[in-house]
Amino acid sequence: GAGVSQTPSNKVTEKGKYVELRCDPISGHTALYWYRQSLGQGPEFLIYFQGTGAADDSGLPNDRFFAVRPEGSVSTLKIQRTERGDSAVYLCASSRGAGAGELFFGEGSRLTVL
Amino acid sequence: QKEVEQDPGPLSVPEGAIVSLNCTYSNSAFQYFMWYRQYSRKGPELLMYTYSSGNKEDGRFTAQVDKSSKYISLFIRDSQPSDSATYLCAMVKGGATNKLIFGTGTLLAVQP
Numbered sequence: 668g669a670g671v672s673q674t675p676s677n678k679v680t681e682k683g684k685y686v687e688l689r690c691d692p693i694s695g696h697t698a699l700y701w702y703r704q705s706l707g708q709g710p711e712f713l714i715y716f717q718g719t720g721a722a723d724d725s726g727l728p729n730d731r732f733f734a735v736r737p738e739g740s741v742s743t744l745k746i747q748r749t750e751r752g753d754s755a756v757y758l759c760a761s762s763r764g765a766g767a768g769e770l771f772f773g774e775g776s777r778l779t780v781l
Numbered sequence: 782q783k784e785v786e787q788d789p790g791p792l793s794v795p796e797g798a799i800v801s802l803n804c805t806y807s808n809s810a811f812q813y814f815m816w817y818r819q820y821s822r823k824g825p826e827l828l829m830y831t832y833s834s835g836n837k838e839d840g841r842f843t844a845q846v847d848k849s850s851k852y853i854s855l856f857i858r859d860s861q862p863s864d865s866a867t868y869l870c871a872m873v874k875g876g877a878t879n880k881l882i883f884g885t886g887t888l889l890a891v892q893p
Contacts (some may be wrong), residue, residue, distance in 0.1 A: 707789065708886070
């Protein structure tokens with residue numbers, strides 16, 4: 668596709684449930700990022716992939732959060748035992764490679780935990 | 782204290798006004814500075830990207846970096862209603878990562 672694609676665009680779930688959010692980056696982009704944006708805040712870094720491996724997962728808030736990118740393209744962010752505080756927009760971005768360059772963001776997946 | 786501070790606004794200006802948006806930061810390790818624009822319910826999109834201290838101009842937009850004061854600015858000339866959005870400053874420490882640290886974002890409304 669032309670841009671970063673994220674699905675679902677909206678997800679409503681109940682506290683304690685498991686959630687998966689998917690990101691399809693721009694073709695050929697080797698670097699992929701997940702950010703979380705709460706209402707009225709800037710995006711907060713979660714994890715960065717270079718290829719298939721997580722190069723930096725220092726932003727994951729706790730072990731309920733996990734992300735994979737098995738073939739170096741599509742990535743899935745997985746959240747176990749969701750809590751109301753997990754409600755936010757989860758943004759995915761990709762870039763051509765590592766190093767300071769332009770990140771292209773998707774429109775985000777809006778997660779609401781009831 | 783947050784690494785990047787940005788006044789959240791909201792900021793309301795009449796069409797045609799000059800807009801000044803600012804961020805301060807505390808970590809001198811930041812080397813690259815960006816401004817992103819985010820429309821409601823959309824992802825951020827890159828507006829300006831600067832490395833060194835000084836000014837960079839692109840059309841109606843000018844980005845200014847003062848590393849000695851740890852202060853960056855974005856100026857919008859002849860503001861238009863279509864400029865109404867949230868403006869996010871972002872910065873990165875360099876090296877083999879694009880781990881951007883964002884400000885809170887400033888909500889701008891340009892009134893026709």
